Amino acid sequence: MTEKEFEQLPMMLTVDQMRKVLNIGKNSAYELIYQKNFPILKLGERKIRIPKKDLLIWIENNTKNYEIG
Numbered sequence: 001m002t003e004k005e006f007e008q009l010p011m012m013l014t015v016d017q018m019r020k021v022l023n024i025g026k027n028s029a030y031e032l033i034y035q036k037n038f039p040i041l042k043l044g045e046r047k048i049r050i051p052k053k054d055l056l057i058w059i060e061n062n063t064k065n066y067e068i069g
Contacts, residue, residue, distance in 0.1 A: 012041070012049040021055065 001021055009017055019029035033040050039054035 009052060011052050013052055013055065015048055015050070018050045018055060022059075 001023070006021060009021070013021070015029050015033060016026075018033075019026060022029070022032075024032070032038055033048060033050070037058070039051055039058055041049045041051065043049060
């Protein structure tokens, strides 16, 4: 997903939109949303949304720098 495509997404992402941003599969996306520190908003029994700005913060906080070699 390009930066422009990301900017055009709504403020509240569906699980499918979030998984496309992260380039992960459906099963991985659902495993992720049930982790304690992952930012979700539950709307009723089945509807889940991920705030776009909180997803960016989560990515920054969970990205590690690895040294190669």
